[in-house]
Every structure is written in structure tokens, then in C-alpha cells.
Amino acid sequence: MHAIRLALASLLAVAAFGSVAVAQQNHDVMMHIEEVDGRPVPMFFFEPVGLLIEPGDTVTFVAASPHHTATAYHAQHVKSQRVPDGVPPFSSPVVPIGESWSYTFDVPGTYDIWCGPHEHYGMAMRIVVGEPGGPAEEAVTNFGPDGVFALAGLVLNQPEIASARIVANGAVSWTEIVEAVLAAGLP
Numbered sequence: 001m002h003a004i005r006l007a008l009a010s011l012l013a014v015a016a017f018g019s020v021a022v023a024q025q026n027h028d029v030m031m032h033i034e035e036v037d038g039r040p041v042p043m044f045f046f047e048p049v050g051l052l053i054e055p056g057d058t059v060t061f062v063a064a065s066p067h068h069t070a071t072a073y074h075a076q077h078v079k080s081q082r083v084p085d086g087v088p089p090f091s092s093p094v095v096p097i098g099e100s101w102s103y104t105f106d107v108p109g110t111y112d113i114w115c116g117p118h119e120h121y122g123m124a125m126r127i128v129v130g131e132p133g134g135p136a137e138e139a140v141t142n143f144g145p146d147g148v149f150a151l152a153g154l155v156l157n158q159p160e161i162a163s164a165r166i167v168a169n170g171a172v173s174w175t176e177i178v179e180a181v182l183a184a185g186l187p
């Protein structure tokens with residue numbers, strides 16, 4: 001009897017652990033600064049700049065360089081809403097270099113995220129949680145400080161990080177859009 005109970009408990013433990021392991025993945029997003037030849041201002045970017053995850057997954061934003069945040073485009077940040085309805089106005093603090101900040105994405109849909117100090121230099125990214133949806137599916141039309149400021153709007157309008165392409169590829173590297181962004185003119 002004891003042996004049977006033990007075997008049953010083991011089976012239940014395997015089943016529970018198995019479902020948890022499949023349901024919750026962690027994904028790293030790096031926050032970078034990179035010099036550009038012949039330009040006084042470097043590039044500020046998330047890598048990858050487009051990422052597909054599943055609901056319940058966690059993204060860890062890693063500060064490979066200083067002075068970055070990962071912040072939702074949300075009305076309570078006085079920005080265009082570009083996260084699914086009902087998502088709170090989440091934001092990291094400024095992440096110290098070498099440290100990280102994590103957020104778990106529960107609501108399905110499309111999330112656009114910006115870096116507080118570097119938005120106007122184009123530091124923004126897109127995460128698709130499960131399947132695309134919500135206001136971030138609309139192209140950016142307000143490039144002002146209360147919309148998607150300056151180069152960040154241009155980055156989020158790049159066809160390479162359209163949500164359907166993120167879903168197809170799983171992740172999109174900054175290297176795939178960097179030429180278009182440089183052509184548009186870093187400051």
C-alpha cells in the first residue's frame with residue numbers, strides 16, 4: 001500500500017512539474033548602446049527588437065549598458081496606449097548596468113515597450129504574447145512626446161517587426177532594421 005501511494009505521488013509530481021515547465025519560459029532581452037562610425041550619437045536598442053512569447057512567460061530585461069528602462073506604452077505614462085486593454089502601466093526602474101528587471105506577460109496581444117531615457121533615439125521594441133492583438137496593431141501616427149516619440153515611432157513602424165513576422169520568426173534582431181533606422185537619420 002505504501003509503495004503504491006509513493007508511486008502515485010511520483011506520477012502526480014511529474015505531471016505537475018511537466019505542465020509548469022512547459023507553460024512558463026523565460027526570455028532575455030538585452031539593452032544595448034553601440035557606437036556608429038561617423039556619428040556623434042550611438043544607437044540605443046533592445047535585442048531582440050521583436051519577440052514572440054506565450055502567456056505566462058517572463059521576459060528579463062538585462063542592462064548590458066547604463067541608463068535604460070523597459071516601460072509599457074500606456075495612457076498612465078501619458079503615451080499612446082500600445083499594450084492590450086487591461087494591462088497595467090508597468091515599468092522597470094532605471095536598471096543598473098549588469099543587473100536586470102523581469103516582467104511576466106499574462107494578457108495575450110501585442111505590447112510595444114520603450115526606454116524612458118532613449119525613446120527619441122529609437123529605443124523601442126515589440127513583444128507578441130500568444131497572438132497579435134490590441135492597439136499596437138495600428139501603425140504609429142503620433143510621433144510627438146505623448147505618442148511614440150521621434151525615432152521610436154519609426155522603429156515600431158518597420159515592416160520587419162510587424163507582429164505577423166514576429167510570430168513567423170519567433171524573434172527579430174535589431175540588425176534586421178538597423179539600416180533603415182540609420183538611413184532615416186540618427187541625430
Ligand SMILES: [Cu+2]
Nearest residue numbers: 068115118123
Ligand atoms: Cu535605453
